[in-house]
Amino acid sequence: MTATTNHATACAPVLFNKVRIKGGFWGRRIDTNRRTTLPIEYKQLKDTGRIDAWKLKWKPGQPNEPHIFWDSDVAKWMEAAAYSLRCHPDRKLEKQLDEVIAMMKKAQLKDGYLNSHYIAVEPKKRWTNLRDCHELYCAGHLAEAAVAHYHATGKRTLLDVMCRYADHISRTFGAGRGLKRGYCGHEEVELAMVKLFGATGNRRYLDLATYFINERGHKPHYFTQEAVARGEDPKKAHHQTYEYCQAHVPVREQSKVVGHSVRAMYLYCGMADVAAATGDKSLLDACKRLWQSVTRRQMHITGGIGPTASNEGFTTDYDMPVETAYLETCAAIGLVFWAHRMLQAEVDSDYADVMERALYNGVLSGVSFKGDSFFYANPLAVYPGMSGLQYNGPDYHYRRSGWFGCACCPPNVARLLASLGSYAYSTRRNELYVHLYAGNRADIEVDGQTVVFVQETGYPWDGDVRMTVSPRKPAAFTVALRIPGWCRSARLSVNGRGVSVKAITRKGYARIRRRWERGDRIELVLPMPVERVLAHPRARQVCGRVALVRGPVVYCLEQTDNGPELNDIRLPRGAKLGSKLEKRLFGGTVVVHGTALRRANAGRTNALYSAAPPEYVKTRITAIPYCLWANREPGEMLVWMRE
Numbered sequence: 001m002t003a004t005t006n007h008a009t010a011c012a013p014v015l016f017n018k019v020r021i022k023g024g025f026w027g028r029r030i031d032t033n034r035r036t037t038l039p040i041e042y043k044q045l046k047d048t049g050r051i052d053a054w055k056l057k058w059k060p061g062q063p064n065e066p067h068i069f070w071d072s073d074v075a076k077w078m079e080a081a082a083y084s085l086r087c088h089p090d091r092k093l094e095k096q097l098d099e100v101i102a103m104m105k106k107a108q109l110k111d112g113y114l115n116s117h118y119i120a121v122e123p124k125k126r127w128t129n130l131r132d133c134h135e136l137y138c139a140g141h142l143a144e145a146a147v148a149h150y151h152a153t154g155k156r157t158l159l160d161v162m163c164r165y166a167d168h169i170s171r172t173f174g175a176g177r178g179l180k181r182g183y184c185g186h187e188e189v190e191l192a193m194v195k196l197f198g199a200t201g202n203r204r205y206l207d208l209a210t211y212f213i214n215e216r217g218h219k220p221h222y223f224t225q226e227a228v229a230r231g232e233d234p235k236k237a238h239h240q241t242y243e244y245c246q247a248h249v250p251v252r253e254q255s256k257v258v259g260h261s262v263r264a265m266y267l268y269c270g271m272a273d274v275a276a277a278t279g280d281k282s283l284l285d286a287c288k289r290l291w292q293s294v295t296r297r298q299m300h301i302t303g304g305i306g307p308t309a310s311n312e313g314f315t316t317d318y319d320m321p322v323e324t325a326y327l328e329t330c331a332a333i334g335l336v337f338w339a340h341r342m343l344q345a346e347v348d349s350d351y352a353d354v355m356e357r358a359l360y361n362g363v364l365s366g367v368s369f370k371g372d373s374f375f376y377a378n379p380l381a382v383y384p385g386m387s388g389l390q391y392n393g394p395d396y397h398y399r400r401s402g403w404f405g406c407a408c409c410p411p412n413v414a415r416l417l418a419s420l421g422s423y424a425y426s427t428r429r430n431e432l433y434v435h436l437y438a439g440n441r442a443d444i445e446v447d448g449q450t451v452v453f454v455q456e457t458g459y460p461w462d463g464d465v466r467m468t469v470s471p472r473k474p475a476a477f478t479v480a481l482r483i484p485g486w487c488r489s490a491r492l493s494v495n496g497r498g499v500s501v502k503a504i505t506r507k508g509y510a511r512i513r514r515r516w517e518r519g520d521r522i523e524l525v526l527p528m529p530v531e532r533v534l535a536h537p538r539a540r541q542v543c544g545r546v547a548l549v550r551g552p553v554v555y556c557l558e559q560t561d562n563g564p565e566l567n568d569i570r571l572p573r574g575a576k577l578g579s580k581l582e583k584r585l586f587g588g589t590v591v592v593h594g595t596a597l598r599r600a601n602a603g604r605t606n607a608l609y610s611a612a613p614p615e616y617v618k619t620r621i622t623a624i625p626y627c628l629w630a631n632r633e634p635g636e637m638l639v640w641m642r643e
Contacts, residue, residue, distance in 0.1 A: 010276045010344055010345055010428070011343070011344045011345075011347060011426035011427060011428040011431075011433060012344065012426060012427055012428070013340065013344060013422055013423070013425070013426050014421075014422070014424070014425040014426065014427060014442060014444050015151060015422055016083050016086065016087075016151075016152075016418075016419045016420075016421045016422040017086045017087075017151055017152060018421070018442055018443050018444060019421030019422065019424055019425065019440055019441075019442040020087055020421065020440055020441050020442070021420060021421050021424075021438055021439065021440040022439055022440065022441070023439045024438060024439040024457065024458065024459070025438065025459065025460060025461070026420060026438045026439075027438070027439060028587060029364070029371075029417060030417055030418065030420060032369075032370065032371040033080075033084075033367075033371055033413075033414055033417040033418060034084045034088055034090075034418070035371075036370060036371035036372055037367065037371040037372070037410075037413070037414050037417075038077070038080060038081060038084060038093065038414060038418075040371070040372055040402075041077050041080075041410055041411055041414060042077060042081075042096055044402070044403045044407070044410075045073060045074055045077055048064075048403070048407075049064045049066070049070075050066075050070045050073050050074050050407075051074055051100055051103070053066035053070055053116040053117075053120065054074075054100065054103035054104055054107050054116050055103060055107075056107055056116070056119060056120045057120075058120045058121065060121075065121055066116045066117045066120055066121055067117060068117045068133045068134045068135075068138075069134045069137070069138060069406070069408070070116060070117065071115060071116055071117070071138035071141070071142060072134070072137060072138045072141040072142075072188075072408065073407045073408065073411055074100065075138070075141035075142045075144065075145040076141055076145070076408075076411035076412055076414070076415050077411040077414065077415075078097060078100060078101075078145040078148075078149065078158075079141075079144055079145040079148045079149075079411075079415045079418075079419075080411060080414035080415035080417075080418040080419075081093055081096070081097045081418075082097065082145065082148040082149040082151075082152040082153065083148055083152060083415065083418035083419040084418045085097070085152050085153060086151070086152035086153070087421075094153075097149070098157070101149075101157050101158045101161070102157075104142075104158070104161055105157070105161050107119060108161055108164065108165070111168055112164040112165050112166075112167055112168030113126065113165065113168050114139070114142065114161065114162075114164075114165045115135055115138060115139070118135065127172060127180060127182070128226070128229070128230060129226065129230065130182045130183065130184055130185055130222070130223070130226060131185040131223040131226060131227070131237065131245070132185055132237075132238070133185075134184075134185075134186055135184070136169070136183070136184035136186075136188070136189040136212075137184050137185075137186040137187070137188045137189065139165060139166075139169060139189055139192070140184075140188035140189035140190070140191070140192035140193070141188060141192070142158075142162055142165070143162045143165075143166060143189070143192035143193065143195065143196050144191075144192050144195055145158065145162075146158040146159045146161065146162035146163075146196070146199075147159065147192075147195045147196060147198070147199045148415075148419070150199055151199070159199065159200070162196065163196070163200060163202070166193065166196055166204075166205055166208070167204070169189075169208065170204050170205070170207075170208045173208070173211065173212070174208070174211050175211060175215070181215060181222055182215075182222045182226065183212045183215050183216050183222065183247070184212070185223065185245045185247075185263075186245065186260075186262075186263050186266075187245070187246070187263050187264075187266040187267040187270060188266045188270075189209075189212060189270075190209045190212045190213055190266070190267065190269075190270025190271075190273070190274070191209070191266060191269040191270040191273050191337075192209075193205045193206065193208045193209035193212070194206060194209045194270065194273035194274060194277055195273075197209070197277065198277075206274070206277055206278070209270060209273070209274055210274050210278065212270070213251060213270055213271055213274050213283070214250075214251075216246070216247050216250065216251055216267075217242070217246070217247045217248060217249045217250040217251060217253070217254075218250055221234075221242060221247065223237070223242065223247065239259075239311060241259075243258040243259045244258075244259040244260055244263075244311055244313070245259060245260060245263050246258065246259050246260075246263060246264055246267050251267070251271055251283070251286055252282050252283065252285075252286045253286075254286060254289075254290060255286075255289040255290065255293065256290075256293045257290055257293045257294045257298055257314050258313075258314055259311065259313050259314060260306075260311055260312050260313040261305050261306025261312060261313040261314060261328060261331035261334070262306075262312070262313075262328060262330045262331050262334050262408075263313075264294075264313070264314070264334075265305075265331060265334025265335055265337065265338050266334055266337075268287055268290055268291075268338045269334070269337050269338050269341055271283050271286060271287050272284070272287050272338065272341035272342055272345060273341060275287065275345065276341070276344060276345055284345055287338075287342060287345075288342075291338075291342060291351075293317075294335070295350075295354055297317040297318055298314055298317060298318075298319075299335075299354070300320060300325065300327060300362070300380065301361075301380075301533060301535070301547050301549075301554055301639065301640075302327070302332075302357070302358075302361035302362040302365070302378070302380065302554050302626055302639070303332050303335060303336075303354065303357040303358025303359075303360075303361050303362035303363070304325065304327030304331070304332050304358075304361075304362040304378055304380075305327065305331045305332065305335055305362075306326055306327060306328055306331045307319050307320065307321050307324075307325050307326055307327065308321075308324070308326055309324075309326045309377065312326060312328055312331075313331075317538070318536055318538040318539045318540070319539075319541075320535060320539040320540075320541050320542050321541050322379065322380040322381040322541060322542065322638075322639065322640055323379055323380075323381045323382065323383065324379065325377075325378070325379045325380050325381075326377045326379075327362060327377060327378040327379065327380075328376060328377060328378075328409065329362075329363065329365075329366030329367075329374070329375055329376060329377075329378060329409040329412065329413060330408050330409050330412050331362075332358045332361075332362030332363045332366070332378070333358075333363055333366075333412050333413065333416050335354065335355075335358045335362070336355050336358050336359055336363060336416065336423070339351045339352070339354045339355035339358070340355055340422075340423055343355065343426065343435065344426060347426070347428075347433055347480070347507060347509060348507040348508060349482050349483065349484065349485060349507060349508020349509060350485070350507075350508065352435045352436075352482050352484075352508070353484055353485045353486070353508070355423065355435070355436075356435075356436060356484065356552045357552060357554075359420075359423075359436075359552075360460060360552045360553050360554075360625075360627060361552075361553070361554045361625075361626050361627055362378060363413065363416065364627035365378045365626055365627045365629065366378060366409055366413050367400075367410070367413045367417075368400050368630070368631055369586050369628060369631045370631075372402065373399075373400035373401055373402050374400050374401060374402075374403075374404070374409055374410045374413065375400050375401075375409070375630075376401075376404055376406075376409050379398070380556075380626075380638075380639040380640060381566075381567075381636075381637060381638045381639060381640070382398040382630075382636060382637040382638075383567075383636055384398075384634065384635060384636065398630065398634070398637075399630060399634060400630060420438075421440065421442070423435065423436055424436040424438065424440065424442065425442055425444055425453070427444060427445065427446055429447060430446060430447035430476070430477040430478060431446075431477065431478040431480060431511075432444055432446050432451065432453070432477065432478065432479050432480065433480045433482075433509065434453075434455075434467075434479065434480065434481045434482060435482050436482075437455060437457055437459040437460075437465045437524075437526075438455060438457065438459060439455055439456055439457055440454070440455050441453070441454050441455075442454075446471070446475075446477050447475060447477050449471055449472045449473065449475060450471075450472050451469060451470065451471045451472070451477075451516075452468075452469075452470040452471075453467065453468070453469060453470075454467065454468040454470075455467050459526075459551075460528075460551045460552050460553050461581060461588070461589070461590045462528065463487070463524075463525060463526030463527055463528045463551060464523070464524075464525055464526075465523070465524040465525075465526070466521065466522070466523055467521070467522040467523075467524070468519060468520070468521055468522075469516050469519075469520045469521075469522065470518040470519055470520075471516050471517070471518065474515055474516065474517045474518075475515065475516060476513070476514065476515045476516070477513075477516065478511050478512065478513045479511075479512045479516070479522065480509040480510065480511045480512070481509060481510045481512070481522070481524055482508060482509055483501060483505055483508055483509065483510055483526075484508075484526060484551070484552065485508065486531070486549065486551060486552065487526045487527065487528075487551075488527070489527055490510070490524065490525065490526050490527075491524070491525040492510060492512075492522070492523070492524050492525075493522070493523045494512060494514070494520065494521070494522055494523075495520055495521055496521070499512065510524075526551070528550050528551040528579075529550070530548055530549075530550045530577040530578070530579055530592050530594075531548070531549050531550070532546045532547070532548060532571075532573075532577075533546065533547045533548075533549050534546060535547075535640075542640045544642060544643055545640035545641060545642055545643060546571055546640070546641055546642075546643050547639055547640050547641070548577065548592050548623050548641075550579055550590065550592060553590075553625045553626075553627070554625070554626045554639065555591075555592050555623035555624065555625060555626060555639075556623060556624065556625075556626045556629050556637055556638060556639045557569070557621060557622075557623055557636075557637065557638045557639075557641065558624060558629055558632070558635060558636070558637050559633075559635030559636040559637070560632050560633045560635055561621075561622040561623075561624065562619075562621055562622060564635070564636060565598070565636075566636045566637070566638040566641075567638065567642070568598045568599055569596050569597070569598050569619065569621060569638075569641055569642065570596060570597045570598065570616070570641070570642045570643065571594070571596045571597075571621075571641050571642070571643055572596070572597060572643075573643065575594050575595055575596060576594060576595070577592055577593070577594040578592070578593050578594065579591065579592050579593070580593060585624070586628055586631070589624065589625065589628065590625075591622055591623060591624050592622070592623040592624075593620065593621070593622055593623075594620075594621050594623075595618050595619070595620060595621070596618075596619055596620075596621045596641070597616040597617065597618060597619065598616065598617065598619045599614045599615065599616060599617075600614075600615045600616065600617045601615075626639060
């Protein structure tokens with residue numbers, strides 16, 4: 001969610017507390033998130049000491065020292081809990097949340113400072129290592145939790161705590177005399193301060209966000225000066241380049257995505273937010289250049305970004321590894337956040353298409369179907385026994401884990417799923433934009449009155465979307481429906497009368513302008529054939545391979561359906577592919593079937609190489625949605641098949 005903007009052309013998202021997603025694909029996942037994931041995460045936060053760290057009882061020499069980023073893990077769970085409470089009141093969850101808030105309030109120092117690690121462990125080292133130590137990053141996540149809690153419950157308990165902390169930060173950092181001219185090594189506080197501004201109307205927080213954005217990357221580098229002040233050699237920084245944290249040059253001079261992928265996404269979110277709130281075109285132009293760099297040359301087919309574990313981030317253009325692909329869950333979530341912000345600044349289906357692709361694939365693969373285990377990294381091919389598996393324990397089969405030492409991803413998934421309604425709609429004066437299709441009811445303010453907007457659909461398994469528009473009183477306004485880029489032949493009708501989609505579509509949105517009355521019906525049909533997708537020829541790792549996509553969903557092969565040695569399967573160009581709803585698979589899932597080829601007798605000889613021409617035999621293949629892999633028997637997985 002972004003804060004309310006004052007930029008004349010910007011849209012405003014319809015907040016989570018106005019949209020109720022129920023049933024269907026997303027309704028079931030949100031229910032699982034609420035019933036299973038949130039309780040599991042709370043238990044993990046308690047068991048690992050993250051919550052009790054706020055009691056400030058840790059003493060030197062004791063085990064389980066509060067870590068520098070623990071506060072962010074707790075904050076993201078709090079944010080998710082707040083979103084969930086708005087739609088599903090839960091006394092137990094509310095009590096847990098209130099107890100944590102009470103701990104934080106009690107722990108807060110008189111000057112407003114609030115960080116469980118530095119208060120308990122290193123009180124004399126506050127604000128001495130912004131490059132590495134996450135103080136401002138944690139502050140940002142706490143501020144986001146405070147805004148969500150305020151919107152969800154109306155309570156100011158956490159919001160007031162965080163306003164005191166933000167006031168302390170604004171008295172500490174800035175370009176004024178006697179202030180530190182620093183900024184965080186792990187961006188996040190920038191977007192959070194814009195949210196805090198939106199919730200409170202206090203311009204100080206927007207100015208602080210603007211300062212952090214504008215100061216980043218200028219010389220002399222603050223991180224260099226800071227390291228010297230600590231008595232350290234700046235050249236011995238872990239990644240030895242400020243590209244890692246996007247501080248190599250000022251943000252308006254950046255045109256290529258570099259460094260740690262999550263940090264980059266959070267920075268770009270902050271840039272987009274400040275641009276929207278201030279009307280700063282130069283920041284928005286930088287975001288557009290960086291958007292092209294990410295989505296045209298660095299984004300995997302699942303919406304995953306950041307292909308390597310070495311920097312948890314970006315490498316070179318068109319670098320698309322599969323087995324070693326890192327693609328951190330948090331990075332895909334960050335891409336969703338950024339795409340959503342760009343969509344408010346400029347309504348263009350390019351942003352919404354990327355947001356949808358990441359949601360259904362790169363994000364959702366990060367949590368199991370049961371909601372009780374998680375992926376940190378999300379490769380596009382897995383072979384049992386392969387080396388280099390990250391964050392998934394000693395099991396050579398690539399499986400999800402119940403928790404991580406660095407546990408940023410599980411609560412990040414939880415807060416996104418709990419707030420998903422915020423990504424479905426936007427408004428601008430007398431225009432209502434529909435970005436995502438899912439069964440829901442929304443109460444949306446359009447041109448001064450409430451419009452009840454209802455969607456009924458089996459999306460993404462089928463593309464039939466039935467919508468009902470019910471303004472409080474008849475009025476003329478525009479309903480703009482996203483026509484996904486993957487759809488070749490959309491059909492549209494209003495109250496049973498056909499409408500030419502092509503004639504009314506601009507930048508991927510079909511704009512229906514008319515006088516709407518209570519109960520008016522819109523029917524949108526988005527045909528979903530199975531498509532074969534090829535990569536750019538410079539994407540060398542997947543040249544000569546094909547991926548299967550149906551609608552917004554990317555598919556993969558698993559060993560449990562197709563047997564071992566998936567890399568030996570070849571899909572002829574003329575092979576027919578079909579889809580079918582399997583009602584018993586994960587509560588009802590569309591799978592893709594087809595006939596491919598594989599070598600006869602492959603692997604049945606001891607010879608490592610052979611000059612004999614291969615003999616191919618037909619084999620049936622079954623592909624399931626990538627977001628659902630690793631939920632059954634362990635084994636191989638493959639997204640990109642050989643042609």
